[in-house]
Amino acid sequence: MKKYVFLFALICCCSFGHAENMEQFLNSFSGKAGVERVKIGPLVMKLSSMFTETMGVSSIEVLDLSECRDEVKEKFRNGLRTIKDPRYEPLVTVNEDDETVRILVRMDEDLIRELVIATSDDEDQALIRIKGKIKPEDLEKVIEENQ
Numbered sequence: 633m634k635k636y637v638f639l640f641a642l643i644c645c646c647s648f649g650h651a652e653n654m655e656q657f658l659n660s661f662s663g664k665a666g667v668e669r670v671k672i673g674p675l676v677m678k679l680s681s682m683f684t685e686t687m688g689v690s691s692i693e694v695l696d697l698s699e700c701r702d703e704v705k706e707k708f709r710n711g712l713r714t715i716k717d718p719r720y721e722p723l724v725t726v727n728e729d730d731e732t733v734r735i736l737v738r739m740d741e742d743l744i745r746e747l748v749i750a751t752s753d754d755e756d757q758a759l760i761r762i763k764g765k766i767k768p769e770d771l772e773k774v775i776e777e778n779q
Contacts, residue, residue: 653717654736654748658695658759661708666700669693677764687774688743690764697757709752712759720748730754744768 662669672692680686697708712732720736731753738746744766750759 654715654720654761657711657715658693658761660711661695661697661704664697664700664704666697667704668696668699670696686764687770688765688767689762691762693761693763695759695761698755705752705757708757712750712752712757720746742768744771747771 658669661667670693674690677686677690677692697705709732712734713727715734717736720738722734723737724733724735726733732751734748734750736746736748736750737744738748745763747762747766748759749762751757
């Protein structure tokens with residue numbers, strides 16, 4: 633019986649070990665030539681909250697691949713379609729011809745802890761990662777105001 637439990641645990645570890653999570657996905661592109669990675673950290677967000685409503689956002693990270701080589705863009709496009717991170721729930725997934733859009737959310741109780749918006753088409757590839765303690769109703773309010 634111990635042998636079967638050990639074998640099951642080993643299989644689970646191996647299968648989870650090959651699944652790429654969000655952090656690994658981002659880090660795999662950040663050092664590539666032509667990739668721009670910009671992060672607005674908590675200090676800047678605190679300062680900006682003095683002038684505007686930040687709605688609980690603590691940091692914003694943008695990954696822009698529009699200036700990198702085609703093989704890097706293709707790797708991003710393929711990774712975007714297959715990324716699996718159990719901490720995130722998909723809100724929107726679009727896979728049409730040459731366009732891929734994924735919006736993922738990581739919830740903690742009733743707050744959005746992370747919102748990831750990733751897009752890829754023939755010309756541009758980008759990913760925006762927003763962290764914080766965001767109320768879902770604040771997000772709905774922003775969407776309504778910008779339609």
